[in-house]
Amino acid sequence: MELKDCKVLICDDSILARKQLKDVLIEEGCGLFFEATNGQMAIDLYKKENPDIVFLDIVMPKVDGIEAVKAIKAYDNDACIIMVSSVGTQNLIKASIEEGANDFIQKPFVAKQISTILKNRVEG
Amino acid sequence: MFTQLFGNYLLRKAIITPEELLECMTEAGKSHAKLGTLCIHAGLMSSAEVEKVYILQTHRDERFGEIAIEEGYLTQEQLDNLMEQQPPSYILLAQCLTEKGILNHDEVERLLADYQMETELYDLEMMEDHKDRFKKMVTHFCNFSDLRNGEVGVCYLQLLFNNLIRFIGDDFTPMDLVPFQEYITHYGAKQSIEGSFQLQSAIETNEQAAIAFASRYAGENFEEYDEFVSASLQDFLNLHNGLFVVNMSNSDAVELEIDAPEEIDNMLYAPDGYTYLLPLAFTFGTVNFLITFAK
Structure with missing residues (x-):
């Protein structure tokens, strides 16, 4: 799939974190974005828009990232979900992967990490 | 440091x-x-x-x-x-x-x-880069020895100073810690850490210093206090606390959880516990860090 056709869902309660990630993704060539500010909104948007890749924060109000992974994976077992969080403890990484997340990026991320993910998960 | x-x-x-x-x-x-x-x-x-x-x-x-x-x-x-x-x-x-x-x-x-x-x-x-000596300096600076979780407080401040230098800049001086019970905030954010011990922290400052701090953190040139400036304060706090939780998990096998950061603009901030005000005098203005240890 070409990146310009890739539908990306970004879920983070921080408007700044969403903007910073979106800037990197635009730089990489992505052009179709959906944004959610909490886990529940991400689940609803996923069901509505069926994105190709999801970038999901963990610590968020209402429904957190781990619960959101579980719900999205229950709806679509092929969903590609990348966790992006500052709380990269072994327990949380393990919980994310066990619920079905495909990868985990520790904040602060660098553009190269996002680029590699896109190459492996979307273009590859 | x-x-x-x-x-x-x-x-x-x-x-x-x-x-x-x-x-x-x-x-x-x-x-x-x-x-x-x-x-x-x-x-x-x-x-x-x-x-x-x-x-x-x-x-x-x-x-x-x-x-x-x-x-x-x-x-x-x-x-x-x-x-x-x-x-x-x-x-x-x-x-x-x-x-x-x-x-x-x-x-x-x-x-x-x-x-x-x-x-x-x-x-x-x-x-400059020696961990043990850095710890000694911070221990001497904060004098948390009377607190039950004083050692944790030292680790927390060590990481805070590192993160300030890493993400904001080294042009600051930490003023002396001041115990307090109530504080009227201008602009800022708070976040709680819970687990085998509890710690609440907050960042607070005036409008101009908030804009300058946020501009450095986000690598942007903000000109007025808006949602991006507010989000920058919350993000810095969230990033610092997240890295602290990771450090505690990796080095001390202590598993902690953090809540989502919350805005504390223009309010009476009176957390329950032993709270210290740490003013950080940057060249662009003073940014306050508020740290609360559970009683």
């Missing part, structure tokens, strides 16, 4: 005023260490010898190093070694203090020695 804590020491001893320190920190950020200053701090020349070379420089068309060698104060080898070394950052603060006439070279040397004695730190060249 030695520079920032040495600045705090000078303030605590009322040797300089906050305004003088701020001015010197601003200058230090734009300066380069002079050879004379490096010679004094390396113990190769006395301040009187350096002054003499400066005077001779006004009569001769020669560089400092050339005159110092001719006068027998330095060897070529010593000069070459000095030129090759990256000077520690406190040298620039010391240089600004002397250039502005706030202290003379001898006074700076004596105060550096006094601070080293008080903190039991003797090798300044080694100190």
Whole structure:
């Protein structure tokens, strides 16, 4: 799939974190974005828009990232979900992967990490 | 971090005023260490010898190093070694203090020695990146020894100072910690950490300092207080606390959880517990960090 056709869902309660990630993704060539500010909104948007890749924060109000992974994976077992969080403890990484997340990026991320993910998960 | 804590020491001893320190920190950020200053701090020349070379420089068309060698104060080898070394950052603060006439070279040397004695730190060249010595400095600075989780507080502040330098800049001085019960905030964010111990922290500042802090953190040029500035304060707090939780998990096998950060603009902030105000005097303004330990 070409990146310009890739539908990306970004879920983070921080408007700044969403903007910073979106800037990197635009730089990489992505052009179709959906944004959610909490886990529940991400689940609803996923069901509505069926994105190709999801970038999901963990610590968020209402429904957190781990619960959101579980719900999205229950709806679509092929969903590609990348966790992006500052709380990269072994327990949380393990919980994310066990619920079905495909990868985990520790904040602060660098553009190269996002680029590699896109190459492996979307273009590859 | 030695520079920032040495600045705090000078303030605590009322040797300089906050305004003088701020001015010197601003200058230090734009300066380069002079050879004379490096010679004094390396113990190769006395301040009187350096002054003499400066005077001779006004009569001769020669560089400092050339005159110092001719006068027998330095060897070529010593000069070459000095030129090759990256000077520690406190040298620039010391240089600004002397250039502005706030202290003379001898006074700076004596105060550096006094601070080293008080903190039991003797090798300044080694100190900048030395974890144990850094911990010793922070332990001496915060004096959390009466608290049940005092050791955790030291780790928390160590990481905070590192993250401030890493994500905002090193042009700040931590003022003394002040216990308090209530605080009226301007703009800021709070976040709780829970698990085998509880800790709540908050960041708070005025409008202009918030904009400057956020601009540095986000790498943007914000001009007014808006949702991005607010999000930057929350993100910095969230990032710092997240990294703290990761550190505690990796080094001490302590598993902690953090809540989502919350805005605390224009409110009476009165958390339940032992709370300390840590003012951080940046060159763009003061940013307050508020740390609460559960009772």
